[in-house]
Amino acid sequence: MNAVLQILGLFFTAGLWQLALELGALLLLPALGGTISERSGVVNIAMEGMMLTGAFTAVVTDLVWHNALLATLAAAISGGLMALIHAVVSIRFRADQIISGFAINIFAFGLTTFLIDKMTNFQGAAHVPQAYTLPVITVPVLSNIPFLGQVLFQQNIMVYVALALLVGMNIMLFRTRLGLRIRAVGEHPQAADTAGINVYTLRYGAVIASGLLSGLGGAFLSIGINNVFLPNMTDGAGYIALAAMIFGKWKPFGAFVACMIFGIGEAIYANNSTIHISQYLLNTLPYILTIVVLAAFVGKSAAPAADGLPYEPGVE
Amino acid sequence: MTTPATSQRRPQAPIAPEIPERIQRVGKALVAPLASVLFAFAVGAIIILFSGGNPIEAYQGLFCGGLGVFCTGDTYGSVAAPYRISETLVFTTPLILTGFSVAIAFRAGLFNIGGEGQLIMGAISSAVVGIHFATWPGWLLLPATLLAGILGGAVWGGIVGVLKAYTGAHEVVTTIMLNYVAIFFLQYLVTGGPLQLPGQTQVSPPIGVGANLPKLFPQAAQVFGLPGSVYRVHTGIFIALICAGIFYFLLMRTTLGYEIRAVGQSQRAARYAGVSAQRTIVKTMLIAGAFAGLAGAIQTTGIYHNLPIGYQNDTTGFDAIGVALLGQNSAIGVILSAILFAALHVGSSVMQSNAGVPASLVAMLQGLILFSIAANFLRSMKLRLPALRQAPVGTAPLPPGVAAIETEMDSSAELDTDVKA
Amino acid sequence: MSTEIREKGAWPASEQQPLAVEMREITKTWPGVVADDRVHFDVRKGEIHALIGENGAGKSTLMNILYGLLHADSGTISINGQPAQIRGPRDAIALGIGMVHQHFMLIPVLTVGENIVLGREPVTNGDFYDRSGASQRIHDISSRYGLSIDPNTRTGDLPVGLQQRVEILKVLYRGADILILDEPTGVLTPQETQDLFVVLRELVKQGKTIIFISHKLREVLEISDRVTVLRRGKVIGTVPTKETSEEQLARMMVGRDVLLRVDKQPAKPGQVALRVEHLNVKNERDLPAVRDLSLELRSGEILGIAGVEGNGQSELVEALAGTRPVASGHIWVGDKEITNSGARKTRKAGMGHIPEDRRGTGLVLNYSIADNMIFGRQRDTAFSWRGFVLLLSSIFSWAKRLIAQYDVRTPSAETPARALSGGNQQKVIVARELGSQPRVLLASQPTRGVDIGAIEFIHRQLVAQRDTGAAILLVSAELEEIRSLSDRIAVLYEGQIVSMESPEVSEERLGLLMTGGGTRTAQG
Known part of the structure; x- marks a missing residue:
């Protein structure tokens, strides 16, 4: 009882919401990636691996060039390259997309661990000095608003980027020609193909975009939040993003709501030192919540109709 | 794998008698897995080269460390082969069992990424029984402990089955979530929770001695020049092999297995045949969980004899996906690929310490094997290089009946797209 | 242009028309099967040309090649007298070819308007989809051809007849002059079929050329100007509709007289x-x-x-x-x-x-075929011990008996059903269902x-x-x-x-x- 009250009390602190938004934004980037990929009809469970690749690349690039912006770009590109493998295997070779995505995750884990071991002579960790990391932007004036100022206007630059991408993705998917075509390809690739739309180009593009976004998420993690690369440091964030995407019914804002729920869960966990229940038990809550929400509210019908089905022209 | 070309086997042509046809099929079944392993090793060699290592030395280390072969030369001459083989068998046992867990789910069209969580729940349940009834005699305690593991895993798998069957929640997501829940639950139990051994950190009290699986070698004697106690290999490997028989029989010789395979092909077809897809999915996941849970119980009774927190770094349940796929979800295949994966795992430490190539190469190899199985590069090559085929296939009139008259729809639709039902 | 030998004076009006489509020596093989075998196919401007044949005769394959969905192994295509390379539907659309598929190529969750303009969407401000512009254009076309429709309806909610109308509008929106209709009447009521024919005649009047794929001879006789018959991938002949009959076309399609009547005694109904x-x-x-x-x-x-x-x-x-x-x-x-x-x-x-x-x-x-032969009866005591353990030898002897009795052409009872032709797959089902009396x-x-x-x-x-x-x-x-x-x-x-x-x-x-x-x- 006491614990519940303590948790409720946390909700009235700006610190909790500030952290929740930061962690929510971290999940949002790969979740948006998953959304665009699956909207085009390619199932993507590889955000975990693409994020991990991005996190690694960001740290290494930053250590070499001392430039966070460049490191972030490199991270996005490395995520995109991983995604390209998934795209080739699942579009060109029509592989089972879940297996391919799973393979990406294992491969990325192996590759980044292998390389960090090689580079650090088996130290297994590479730290980035604070000076080269992604900065926190404190918006003048606005950040002085009580409560909201701290939550919304004292955030890492990547939080703003993620929110901008959220809005942009929503407009792109539902207001533009490109979005209409991506959705068409994900729903009924034959129909799109016969209308003269290049199914493969759009699917490759969407999958690569998912890699770019997940790579950004990785950079945010390793040079925005943690300032270090450790093997398997994503620790399931990509999978949580996947759950958030489904939770959000393959819609950007839906995914954002789900990411915030996870972010709040993680933030409570991080502020938990004063609460007298096991932090491990507390930690299971977001996962159990996801299962409950999946079971209770999200029907199968929300997924794009051709999600996960390879496309071959001329076959009905 | 069948292309319409096979439908052109003409009745009047000499039909191969049944046994050669079967052998042919076995041969075909071996080609793809072997090719994907070779592909993975080839790409791995390139990566080693680029990172400044020596692929031959590295692979020699993998095989010497894992299988006790090629242990020659200055680098590996001193490696104790029997000990390495014993270690590989220790890892093979849970891999076989979790491999069956993943494989039976695949046969029903389900992707069980939850082998790890089910294994952990099996380990927890068996430890609880092993600790709580520590004073029971071995003939009672050991079976009870194993059974508890089976039940623990089955419950964890069964949850996934029920959710999938009755709410449509995708098993990939629910199994991933349940893996985390299981790991945190384990951490809770041994970190300030009810199973923590007082005065110790993050470990439970030992299970009753009666619940320990016998070792394969006498602990007191000298075995292959080393004290018998260094060999961890235990009788659990026989349990795994018995389970292979059970797996095969269940899948291929029982009506339940028949129905599981039907559901995996097409749920509509299953309904037509009076098979409840929902109930079959639940049963499949219960069985899948049971196999993985038994793996956990065997780890408890054969290796740890308590509940350690170390499972948080265990990857058996994930490796099992590669084991099942490489083994083409068959009993023999799963055993063989479990041995391979275990050998890679065990050999990687020897490779790292002796050849200086990071052990995580093995994870890359696993990823590459999965890619190549998933993409089925071999089949794709054949399909896409028409030059390799005879240009226009004989224009002679097709034999009646076998003539694939429906080819406008069928011939190129040879993707296994039945999953959508 | 066409130098094919034909009886002169057979159809003087359209004889003078230039060719809209010329397909020459088109061959397409699937692994093991020839779908189209050196096919010649000509369509004159402004005619309704029926392409008929049995299932599997190669009609759809030929038309999918013309529309760029499939690629011929060899052969050439000319459109309006110009040699054409059709690498994909986009090329076909650019050449003025449109296709209404047998299975509608419509996306149920999108609106009628979005489906019609898909691939050629009007945009504003760069790439923003212009909904009102789309509606306006659709309105223009639908009033011109008398095909009214509400562009804002969700396509999946429409009845089949109207979905087909959306398909036709899609093709017209793309400015097609040559329309391919693949089995368009298969899903229609007789009334809807008549409505469709009115539309087709109107389209021809406005200068369109129509290729009409069918296996329904009456409809072909009613609507077409000429008929080309395909059988097992080969052209059997092209005839003017006025000079042919149902019987002749049927003979050309199947190569012999069809038994239109099944030989049977009067029924003796019992209980x-x-x-x-x-x-x-x-x-x-x-x-x-x-x-x-x-x-x-x-x-x-x-x-x-x-x-x-x-x-x-x-x-x-x-x-x-x-x-x-x-x-x-x-x-x-x-x-x-x-x-x-x-x-x-x-x-x-x-x-x-x-x-x-x-x-x-x-x-x-x-x-395997044997496993399929007990599908649905797997728990019968004849095939399993107490419904649990399969009795393989009984299953095999049962399967072999049915294979012989129902003339299923297969190498063995162990062959997977996937490897059989459609007719033989159906025979497996018939054997199984009839075999248990x-x-x-x-x-x-x-x-x-x-x-x-x-x-x-x-x-x-x-x-x-x-x-x-x-x-x-x-x-x-x-x-x-x-x-x-x-x-x-x-x-x-x-x-x-x-x-x-x-x-x-x-x-x-x-x-x-x-x-x-x-x-x-x-x-x-």
Whole structure:
């Protein structure tokens, strides 16, 4: 009882919401990636691996060039390259997309661990000095608003980027020609193909975009939040993003709501030192919540109709 | 794998008698897995080269460390082969069992990424029984402990089955979530929770001695020049092999297995045949969980004899996906690929310490094997290089009946797209 | 231009027209099969040219090549006299070719407008989709050709006839001059078919060229100017419609005279084998599909169900077979009630079922033929010990017997069903369902998509089964099949039996009844 009250009390602190938004934004980037990929009809469970690749690349690039912006770009590109493998295997070779995505995750884990071991002579960790990391932007004036100022206007630059991408993705998917075509390809690739739309180009593009976004998420993690690369440091964030995407019914804002729920869960966990229940038990809550929400509210019908089905022209 | 070309086997042509046809099929079944392993090793060699290592030395280390072969030369001459083989068998046992867990789910069209969580729940349940009834005699305690593991895993798998069957929640997501829940639950139990051994950190009290699986070698004697106690290999490997028989029989010789395979092909077809897809999915996941849970119980009774927190770094349940796929979800295949994966795992430490190539190469190899199985590069090559085929296939009139008259729809639709039902 | 030798003066009006499409020496092979074999195909500007042939004759393949969906192994194509490289649908569209596919290429979740303009969307401000611009253009086209439609409806909610209209508008929106219609009447009511023909004539009047794929000879004779017949990938000939007859076209299609009538004795109906009372069944969208339907079926007779697809036939059969829940009402096989008792018990009570969807429902394609031969009866004591352990030797001897008896052409009983041709796959199902001597047999589209030899074989087997006392409920989209096999015909309209007819009933009357007495407007 006491614990519940303590948790409720946390909700009235700006610190909790500030952290929740930061962690929510971290999940949002790969979740948006998953959304665009699956909207085009390619199932993507590889955000975990693409994020991990991005996190690694960001740290290494930053250590070499001392430039966070460049490191972030490199991270996005490395995520995109991983995604390209998934795209080739699942579009060109029509592989089972879940297996391919799973393979990406294992491969990325192996590759980044292998390389960090090689580079650090088996130290297994590479730290980035604070000076080269992604900065926190404190918006003048606005950040002085009580409560909201701290939550919304004292955030890492990547939080703003993620929110901008959220809005942009929503407009792109539902207001533009490109979005209409991506959705068409994900729903009924034959129909799109016969209308003269290049199914493969759009699917490759969407999958690569998912890699770019997940790579950004990785950079945010390793040079925005943690300032270090450790093997398997994503620790399931990509999978949580996947759950958030489904939770959000393959819609950007839906995914954002789900990411915030996870972010709040993680933030409570991080502020938990004063609460007298096991932090491990507390930690299971977001996962159990996801299962409950999946079971209770999200029907199968929300997924794009051709999600996960390879496309071959001329076959009905 | 069948292309319409096979439908052109003409009745009047000499039909191969049944046994050669079967052998042919076995041969075909071996080609793809072997090719994907070779592909993975080839790409791995390139990566080693680029990172400044020596692929031959590295692979020699993998095989010497894992299988006790090629242990020659200055680098590996001193490696104790029997000990390495014993270690590989220790890892093979849970891999076989979790491999069956993943494989039976695949046969029903389900992707069980939850082998790890089910294994952990099996380990927890068996430890609880092993600790709580520590004073029971071995003939009672050991079976009870194993059974508890089976039940623990089955419950964890069964949850996934029920959710999938009755709410449509995708098993990939629910199994991933349940893996985390299981790991945190384990951490809770041994970190300030009810199973923590007082005065110790993050470990439970030992299970009753009666619940320990016998070792394969006498602990007191000298075995292959080393004290018998260094060999961890235990009788659990026989349990795994018995389970292979059970797996095969269940899948291929029982009506339940028949129905599981039907559901995996097409749920509509299953309904037509009076098979409840929902109930079959639940049963499949219960069985899948049971196999993985038994793996956990065997780890408890054969290796740890308590509940350690170390499972948080265990990857058996994930490796099992590669084991099942490489083994083409068959009993023999799963055993063989479990041995391979275990050998890679065990050999990687020897490779790292002796050849200086990071052990995580093995994870890359696993990823590459999965890619190549998933993409089925071999089949794709054949399909896409028409030059390799005879240009226009004989224009002679097709034999009646076998003539694939429906080819406008069928011939190129040879993707296994039945999953959508 | 065309130098092909033809009888001169046969069709002087269109003879003068230049060629819109010239396909030369088109060959397309699938692994092991030649779909099109050095095909020559010409279409004149402004004509309706019918392309006919049996299933698998190569019609759709040829047209998919013309539309760029498939690529020929060899051969050339000229459009309006110019040699053309058609690498994909985009090239085809650019050349003024449009295709209305047999299975509609519409995206149910998008609006009518979005479906029509997809691929050529009007945009504003760079890349923003211009909804009102799209509506305006669609309005222009639909009023010009008399094809009214609301662009803001969700496409999936439209009846079939209107979905086809959306398809035609899609093609016209892209400025097509040459329209390919692949089996356009397959899903339409006779009334909708007539509406379609009015539209087609209007399009030709406005200068369009139409290629009309069909295997329905009457429609071809009614609408086309010329007919090209394909058989097993080869052109058998091109004839002006005015100079040919149904019989001649049928001969060209199958290479011999078709037995339009099935040889059978008059039925000797016995006891009631299937009784249905006040049956109500809902469809996937939870709407009533079968409404208060009652019928009696006697052993030794075939009752045909005639109706336009989508009037509750599938739901009726599935409810009878135990694979779809019954909302209310009762079903008896003999004197055993089987309402809502599931497929297994229903089958045990003596119900056989040839399902309409062969590949997805009736077979497990990766199973061996032997395994497929017990599909649905796997727990029978004949094939399994107490319903748990499969008895492999009994299964194999059973399968081998049926393979021989029903002439299934297969290398062995272990061959996966996937490797068989469509006709042989269907024979496996027929063998399995008839082989267990059911009291009642539900035969749903038993010959859909199989070759003529298999059709005749299956028809003979059904009649033989009737003569040994089975009660057969036959559902088919082919009126010809219904009329030639049935002893009585029930007309199903909007989930109800609106009339019982004798097999001598005229096709016109059936057509009228199938559309609700001809009083209603076009609906799917």
